[in-house]
Amino acid sequence: MSTAEKLLKAELPPRPAVLASLTEQMHSDDPDIARVSQLVSADVGLGAAVVKTVNSPYFGLGRQVASVQQAVTYLGLAAVFGIVTGALLRRSFPSKDPLMERLWEDSARRGAMMGRVARELKVLTPDRAYTCGLFEHCGMAVLLLHAPGYAEILKQDHPDQLELERSRYGTDHAALGQALVRTWGLPEEIGLGVRHHHDMAALDGLELPWTARQLVALSVLANQALALSVGRSTAAWVEDAPFTARVLNLSSAELEEQAHGLALALAGAPV
16 A cells, blocks of 8 residues: 555544534434533533633633533534534644644634635634634644654645655645545545645636635735744745635735734734
8 A cells, every 4th residue: 555545544543422422413404502511511621721722812702601502502513513523633643743833722722713814804604714724734733743754744834835745755744634524524525625734826727616715815825924923924925815706705915914913912812
């Protein structure tokens, strides 16, 4: 079996049982909020992770919540489902490697920013944007755990990360991320957003639903904000910015204002 086949088939963590149960509630015509709270709270670590995330500055509730049920009450079932999914995702890749910790910290920031902008611009549901941001680099987590030498590649911050991954391992983190989204039974538009998060300037040549294009645009904006927060700019920003502005229905100036505003928020309100 090739490295790519191994990574795609053998090393993707299966969908957690609690996520399957929560998905049933999400698809129900009359979801049982008490049952949802019970499912999450039954796992002490998961419940604590949800409460901690909900109380982070990015969600801006203006009040502290003390329980999963309060989180559902104030944020809604869809938002809490996204937060639970993110907590389960991080748990599925146990590692004390500082690179892994940084990966999940950046994912949390990216997801929160994408959800925030989606809500402010009313482009799509914030929970979908949040979840897409969390899963965007989960393929890197797969590679970091299972692909020989990947840590050194990740430290290089290579300008063509995907091509380097494909040449070394026969697959890349975007393809692995989409595969995990599908394995976990999440919406296809999230998988497409993850798969194409490096393809903003090439989206016009792809047959993608508009919601997937919006997720990619939100990703480009969030990643630029992450870069600006540490005094850099993403390598593809100049090329991607006009397409991003068009998809998000913003002017160039408004897009830049969004990016810098998010970067300032990152500096003042760490996850």
